Amino acid sequence: MSSGNVLEMRQLFAGYGSGGDILRGVDLQIEEGDFMCLIGPNGAGKSTLLRTISGLVKPRQGSIQFRGQEIGGLRPDRVFRLGLAHVPQGRSTFPDMSVWENVLMGAYTLHDRRIRQERLEQACAMFPIVERQRNKVAGLLSGGEQKQVEMARATMTGARMILLDEPTLGLEPRASRTVVEKMQELNASGVTILLVEQNARTGLAASRTGCVMELGRIKLQGHGPTLLQDPEVKRLYLGQGGTMTAPRPPTGQVVA
């Protein structure tokens, strides 16, 4: 892989069933070790993009290369085995299993007992909640705790890249901060991260690079903090600028 890109998409089109295209020609490159935040309005196709990368949705056209290998259209379990994990939106623990069993499921594809044990220890070190709540039924944990269990589970195979779909959605501020910190820790340990975030300000502040998606295409791409300063991004996604100020009351006199 000469480019240093861990993930490359070219002219990617995808959609559901017999419906129209949701992704309409996505072109995106993500460098190894990057922490990229993807923002955009509802319905832009952010979740669909993640679901297409991880194999939950089949692409209709275009290519997805992960570490130089074409993965477009592979079954999700195959994509995961290549080292690309996906933490989907909402709750995705196995609710009736214990926390420990949930994390063990993350190692389902590992057959070497020794490696499995090593990874369990690493996961416990990064996510102390796993050890603390190990025998608790996952479905009874708070949203933030469940999200940490899901993240711990996603790291069990030593994934090179993790896709996270609005992991802080619906969490109280303190739990949100923990989740953001954990993402940064993961990234610092060498894992490439692609984060979809509704809260553009939080997302762009936490990440290294950012991109804006609109109507199924990538509209803007750049350095995260710089994007935060972009007037267009500010106006559209950060709730500042012209559109948010009330129209000025008319001055002068009404004639006739």
Add this chain to the structure above:
Amino acid sequence: MNGQLLAQSLVLGILTGGLYGLTSVGLSLIFGIMRIINIAHAALIVLGSYLALALFRSFGLDPLLSILLLIPFFLLLGGAIQWGILDKLSSKDLTLTVLATFGVAIIVEGLQGAIWSSTYVSIRTPYSLSSVQVAGLYIPVVRVMAGLASFVLLAAVFVLLYRTNLGRAIRATTQNRTAAQLVGVHAGFVTTVAFAAGLAMAGAAGPLLGMLYSFYPATHWLLIGKLLAIVVLGGLGSLTGTFAAALVLGVAEQVAGVTLPLEWGPMLFYVLLFGTLIVRPQGFFGAVRRGSL
């Protein structure tokens, strides 16, 4: 009524409950992972009875031993039905699969009639009329054998589901299919394994039921009603709940048999079912938490 009779019906009830457990836990497993009601479940149990009878008549093979042959046969049959019919339909329309299992039930019943005729038959082994005496109670040998065999097979299934990687993958896929795929589980394969395992439990129950009761091709319509009542009573998708409900209904049926007028028997399952659902709509162990089926 006298205490001995009650004790006797309790023991018989637990043994019968084990057999109901073996048949209904398979149905519950299939419902949990595929979200379809396998209407053909009881018809395949009766198929197991007929095959055991044929093996017994032709080769003198003991019905208990025939289970060892029926399990692999039904695993393959289950794999073929899931892969060849249900999997293809479920991607189009889930309700079609219920219709498909209804069709399988009719076909199995029709084939049985064509091959073995539609008259009552039963499996009569040399020990069919013997009893064992336990603590002053006389229990027919076949009841003891059927009950114990059911408990052993159920224990094996629970060990598979709760102590092995494959079993954990089956439970994970049942609880959250997408999340299971995202940790590397081939959901299609695991679903086929679970469906085949459910059918193997049905097939294994065939000889056991055939030793206890006489049967004919349409017997399964009576049986499937009972099994569905057990699965709903236990809480949809909960295997331990299904097992508990099977024991409760097995005991209730036997106790009612010695205490209530005969006409009450067939109603009993449904009276208990509706009674429970009024108090506890999710069944014994049903899901209360969001998304925890």
